[in-house]
Amino acid sequence: xxxTATIETGKNRWGGGTAPMNxxxxxxxxxxxxLSDAFxxxxxxxxxxxxxxxxxxxxxxxxxxxxxxxxxxxxxxVFEAVPFLHGVEAPLVFVGIMTFILILSSxxxxxxxxxxxxxxRKNVIKWMLWTIIGGLAFLGCQAWEWSHFIHGTAEGLQVxxxxxxxxxxxxxxxxxxxxxxxxxxxxxFHGFHVFSGVVINFIIFFNVVVGTYDKRGHYEMVExxxxxxxxxxxxxxxxxxxxxxx
Amino acid sequence: xSSHEExxxxxxxxxxxxxxxxxxxxxxxxGFVTIIEFIFAFTMPRGILLVAIFxxxxxxKAFYIVAEFMHLKHEQKTLIWSIIGPIVLxxxxxxxxxxxxxxxxxxxx
Numbered sequence: 177x178x179x180t181a182t183i184e185t186g187k188n189r190w191g192g193g194t195a196p197m198n199x200x201x202x203x204x205x206x207x208x209x210x211l212s213d214a215f216x217x218x219x220x221x222x223x224x225x226x227x228x229x230x231x232x233x234x235x236x237x238x239x240x241x242x243x244x245x246x247x248x249x250x251x252x253x254v255f256e257a258v259p260f261l262h263g264v265e266a267p268l269v270f271v272g273i274m275t276f277i278l279i280l281s282s283x284x285x286x287x288x289x290x291x292x293x294x295x296x297r298k299n300v301i302k303w304m305l306w307t308i309i310g311g312l313a314f315l316g317c318q319a320w321e322w323s324h325f326i327h328g329t330a331e332g333l334q335v336x337x338x339x340x341x342x343x344x345x346x347x348x349x350x351x352x353x354x355x356x357x358x359x360x361x362x363x364x365f366h367g368f369h370v371f372s373g374v375v376i377n378f379i380i381f382f383n384v385v386v387g388t389y390d391k392r393g394h395y396e397m398v399e400x401x402x403x404x405x406x407x408x409x410x411x412x413x414x415x416x417x418x419x420x421x422x
Numbered sequence: 423x424s425s426h427e428e429x430x431x432x433x434x435x436x437x438x439x440x441x442x443x444x445x446x447x448x449x450x451x452x453g454f455v456t457i458i459e460f461i462f463a464f465t466m467p468r469g470i471l472l473v474a475i476f477x478x479x480x481x482x483k484a485f486y487i488v489a490e491f492m493h494l495k496h497e498q499k500t501l502i503w504s505i506i507g508p509i510v511l512x513x514x515x516x517x518x519x520x521x522x523x524x525x526x527x528x529x530x531x
Contacts, residue, residue, distance in 0.1 A: 197500050207504075223519070225523065276453065283449040291437075293435075414480060
């Protein structure tokens, strides 16, 4: 490092022999991967917007809202169940808890990266472990959410003399068929990202514990997996707004 | 790898309290914005204004995550623009598909 001359003039920066963006190859490629992943998620979320826009909206007041396959549901009327509180209407409470879990696990990840900069192995281990626990907690919440969404409410919905409970890819009690399809696809795609994030974090955590990065002399891998983990949190911020709030 | 046993006494740099404080402050902002979204969700009538507020607050949260947590704000300008520039395409897609959506709606209903 000491032999590397710092190049001040922009002219020589792209001439080779130096990292022109002051970021290592691996970190740069993680950024560009995340950019492409951002396009994937944008396409999915914008498709949600397109399909929702192409369906009639519910016109009445929020209090009188009833499920129907004729119009798009109000999300806070769909997502109002909380584990252990059967029959209690608590709109958006559970998804709010999930949001805070993911934000907190993002914070612990930044703290792990910060500890890594200081070569503080003990604290990297501590914060990485909290991050993994947060990720697993989020996945558990999502599993419950899916299970509730699939099984539905006790009343169900009458469609053409038949009662529908919950949701599948063909029909659902909450609204038009595409509503459930988009729910499964978008939260599923995000959930799979969380899952792979937890796996990656665990591999990095293992390497930290056995001292791989102390031998290497830097903790940049923690930084890279951190970028991915924050991105997962970033996507959830958008899913939360577009799917649950609006 | 050298043959002799590597005994690394890695020098741990002491924690900078200011830095940690800043991280928790950003976390506080994210939590605070989320709580505001909840309050708005249950006190304001549903409509264009509420949707606009939600989208605005989402962009605020996204800014703090990308700029501070992902550290992009403190990177080199070329890197910042390499990441932010292509986002223009997403803006284009939003506009294009919203127009398309309303066209499908008027065709069907």
